[in-house]
Each structure stands twice: as C-alpha cells, then as structure tokens.
Amino acid sequence: MTIEAAAAAGPAPRIRLGMVGGGEGAFIGAVHRIAARLDDQYTLVAGALSSTAEKSLRSGAALGLERVYADYRTMADAEAARDDGIEAVVIVTPNDQHAPVAEAFLEAGMHVICDKPVTTTLADARRLEALARKQGRLFAVTHNYTGYPMVRQARRMVADDALGTIRVVQVEYAQDWLAGPLESTGQKQAEWRTDPKRSGLGGCIGDIGTHAYNLADYVTGLEVSALCAELSTFVAGRRLDDNVQVMLRYAKGARGLLWASQVAPGNENALRLRVYGSEGGLSWQQEHPNQLQWSPLGQPTQTIARGTAAAHADAARVTRIPSGHPEGYLEGFATIYAEVAQAIRAARDTSGSSALNPAVNFPTIADGIKCMAFIEAAVQSSAEGGRWVGLV
DSSP: OOHHHHHHTOSOOOEEEEEEEOOTTOHHHHHHHHHHHHTTOEEEEEEEOOSSHHHHHHHHHHHTOSEEOSSHHHHHHHHHTSTTOOSEEEEESOGGGHHHHHHHHHHTTOEEEEOSSSOSSHHHHHHHHHHHHHHTOOEEEOOGGGGSHHHHHHHHHHHTTTTOSEEEEEEEEEOOTTSSOGGGGTOHHHHHHTOHHHHOSOSHIIIIIHHHHHHHHHHHOOOEEEEEEEEEOOSTTOSSOSEEEEEEEETTSOEEEEEEESOOTTOSSEEEEEEEESSEEEEEETTSTTEEEEEETTSOOEEEETTSTTSOHHHHTTOOSOTTSOOOHHHHHHHHHHHHHHHHHHHHOTTSOSOOOTTOOOOBHHHHHHHHHHHHHHHHHHHTTSOOEEOO
C-alpha cells in the first residue's frame, strides 16, 4: 500500500491483532510487530508470547498488551468469546507449533498470518488449507521478500514477456552464521533451527531454502515438475542440513539451480535471483534491494531503481519513500501486512460492496504448500542418492 492509498483509506478501525510466540529473546516477533504497525493498519491487543506461562505474561507486560495469556489455546477460546476479540493472529513460534496454533485460531474464526515454513509436513499444510477454506478465513505466509518493490518489478517484467521464453533460473541464499556449532552454546535461534523435533525435516532448506524457492516461484510463475537434491551437513554433530544444492526442472522446459547455505563464510543474507530468457535477463540481490539489473539481449545492461520513473506501477504501489533512501527487510514484511490488511478489510464487508484491489497479492497457504512439497521432495531425493523426484 502506498502512503497515498493509506491516507485515502481514512479512519477505518485498525485490525485487532494477536500474536503467538515472539516473546523475550525472540528476534522475529519484534520484526513482525514493527511491520504490522508501519502502515498503521493494525493494533496488537493480545498475545500468548511464550510456551512458558511466566515468560508469556512478563513479555506481554513489557509490550503493554491489553490481554496476555498463558497459552495459545486459552487465548483462542477467550478471544473468540469477546465482541472485541482479535480478527487475526500472527504465528511466530518455532516450526513445530505452526500447525496446532493455526488450527486452533482458524477453528476459533480468526484469520492467520504465519511465519515460514508454514508447517513441518506437507500433510499438515494441506490440512490447514482445507480448514481455512472451510472456515472462510485468510491464511497468509510471510515470505517477506515478495514485498520488495524490485521483486514485484521483476515479476511484472516476466509476466509481460519482457524476457521472452524463460530458459534458466538461478537462485541462491547464502549465510555464514551457522558455520560453527552455535547451537551448542545455548544460542536460542540456533538451538531450535537445528533440532529436527522443532524445525522439521529440513534445517537450512526449511529456514532459508524455502525463501529462495518461493522467490523464484513468485517472480517466474513457473511450476517445478521435478528436482534433484543433495543436502549436506558439514558441522560435526549437527542433526539437520546446513548446505543445500538442488537442480530444478520446470514444467515449461526451463531449468533451474538453487543453492542455500548457512556455512558460507563472508555471507550475511546473500539472497540473489537471476532469470534468463530468450530476450533478456534479470538479476536482483537482497543486500542491494533497491536496484534491479535488466539485460535486454544485445543491449547494455540497465539498472532499474526503486522509486524512479522507470519502475512499473506494481513496484510503485508498494514503495513508501523517495528513491535514494533504502527500503528493505522491514518494509518487505510491512508490505505483506498492508496487503493482508486490505484483504481483511474486504472480508469485513459482508455486503460485498468493497471490492478488493486486484493488484493486491501476498503469499498464502498455497505458497506454503509449495514450499513444503519442495522440502519433502528435496529430502527424499538427497536420501536416495540424488534421484530425480517429482513434486506433488
């Protein structure tokens, strides 16, 4: 949502938001809280912020929440019984809690905004999709990189056939923060991300590999038909993968390569996408998010910058500040929240008189299912010596 659109929306009541997880010591909870408030569309009023009742209550008091609960089930029941109960819940727990928390709040009648990966199994993701459909509730997944203006620029250029027929897709996400046995030091984020009981089947592949996979999917719109993967664990004693290499076959003939690593020294959050077609190529890097490199076949490479006249309307509508001022990680999350807010407001209108802007888009449970299918196929392929595995 642009600043102008937010202003035009007028004084409509903010969406009453609840949060599960995200208490003391949780990095991603604070990110979600900032993002939800950036465009002034939400008010966080309730939370069950930790699996420990005492910590949840302490965390809620520190945030000044109106209502703080000892556990998420009590919260879902209590909020459903209130006339001013929450309309949507944000789930920012470790992965193993995503499905049970989402189920509880969907059954209580709330919309769901969930961190990725959406669950720990493909079966659970499909079950949640069916429940959301039955309950008539929105289910958003916060793949925040889809909210970056230049990512939306790239998506529009592919959709408009500026690149011609897509031939090659290269996507990578490299980090170095798990290059040593950080989980053995008591570091909270490393502990749960390397624990198969809390993280699920995948380590690196679920944590950042899904971001890379979703980014390529979002920009190209191509369906992966099969993959061949090798998941490696380089740090001694680690129970999940920390490096992932995947070859991709796309249904329309394109070929892809995905690399994700958390043991690559010198890399912080090096997410990069390159897409090559018969008429040109695109390159985008998350650490330089406000520029998109466009290389028309036989012509010099051009830089398309966020906030300039060269940017498409799809990029402009999610741009908040003038060019030359960096927008990135927090604003990407905020764009997802702003788009979801528009969908929730449209859902409020039972008369159907408030049509949702067709330009609004955000990752949904369907995208979460794609990522879970990717994880499970990659784990299977790797376990079977790199056999090509079809995606279901």
